[in-house]
Amino acid sequence: MILRFVAAVVLVYAFGFIGFAMTLPQPLAGEPTDAVIVPTGGPGRIARGLDIVDRGLAKELFVSGVDPEVTTEEFAAEFDVSSRTMDCCVTLGRLAVDTRSNAGEAAEWLKEHDFSSVRLVTTDWHMARAANEFSGALPDGTVIEKDAVVSSPELATLFLEYNKLIAAAVSQGLPV
Numbered sequence: 116m117i118l119r120f121v122a123a124v125v126l127v128y129a130f131g132f133i134g135f136a137m138t139l140p141q142p143l144a145g146e147p148t149d150a151v152i153v154p155t156g157g158p159g160r161i162a163r164g165l166d167i168v169d170r171g172l173a174k175e176l177f178v179s180g181v182d183p184e185v186t187t188e189e190f191a192a193e194f195d196v197s198s199r200t201m202d203c204c205v206t207l208g209r210l211a212v213d214t215r216s217n218a219g220e221a222a223e224w225l226k227e228h229d230f231s232s233v234r235l236v237t238t239d240w241h242m243a244r245a246a247n248e249f250s251g252a253l254p255d256g257t258v259i260e261k262d263a264v265v266s267s268p269e270l271a272t273l274f275l276e277y278n279k280l281i282a283a284a285v286s287q288g289l290p291v
Contacts, residue, residue: 135280136273139239143262147172149230151262154217154245155180157238159264161194164236167262168204173234175204179220180211214245215283218252225254232258239263240273244280251287 142163151173153164164176181190191201206224211217225233233253237245242263249259268276 131281132274132277135243135277139265140242140261140263141239142265143234143260145170145172146234146260148232148234148258148260149174150225150228150232151176151234151236152221152249153178153236154211154214154221154241155182157241157264157266159266160236160238163262163264165194165196165200165205167234167236168200175206175228175230177206177208177221177224179208179217179224180213181207181209183209214241214248215252217245218248221249222252222254225257231256232260234260234262236262236264238266238268240266240268240276244276244283247280247283247287 151164151167153160153176155161155178161178164178167173168176178190185207187201187207190196190205190207191198196205208217208220208224211220221233235242235246235249242261246259246261253259
């Protein structure tokens with residue numbers, strides 16, 4: 116009886132992992148939103164967020180989890196952002212240290228603005244957990260559009276992220 120239960124749990128876990136790894140999200144098409152939220156941490160995220168603002172698909176960009184040591188000028192130089200765009204459209208959040216605190220930091224920023232839709236830009240393998248954390252933290256009624264940055268993750272990265280997703284779901288009381 117116990118062996119069957121353990122085997123069932125292992126099968127559910129394995130099939131869940133396969134489903135997670137095989138259905139990584141894709142970039143969002145030209146769908147406009149009020150704002151873009153980009154948690155730092157993966158290549159291509161910030162560039163994608165800036166491109167969305169440049170194309171007029173969102174009014175403002177919030178970058179969460181920027182190292183407090185990074186100045187606004189250094190950020191602008193690193194990502195080739197004009198001072199006009201930095202002044203009007205880019206806010207750097209410096210408090211977050213992980214995905215959950217990225218969501219909390221972004222929620223505080225959204226409370227200060229009147230945005231009803233946001234585009235969450237993060238790496239494809241990170242999207243499920245990030246969207247789960249953000250949907251629990253952002254103000255009620257906020258529409259979250261998932262915009263994944265495509266990557267080529269290693270199996271170890273997928274395995275670790277799948278386990279983090281399960282842990283986050285359990286800590287929030289399921290379902291994912």
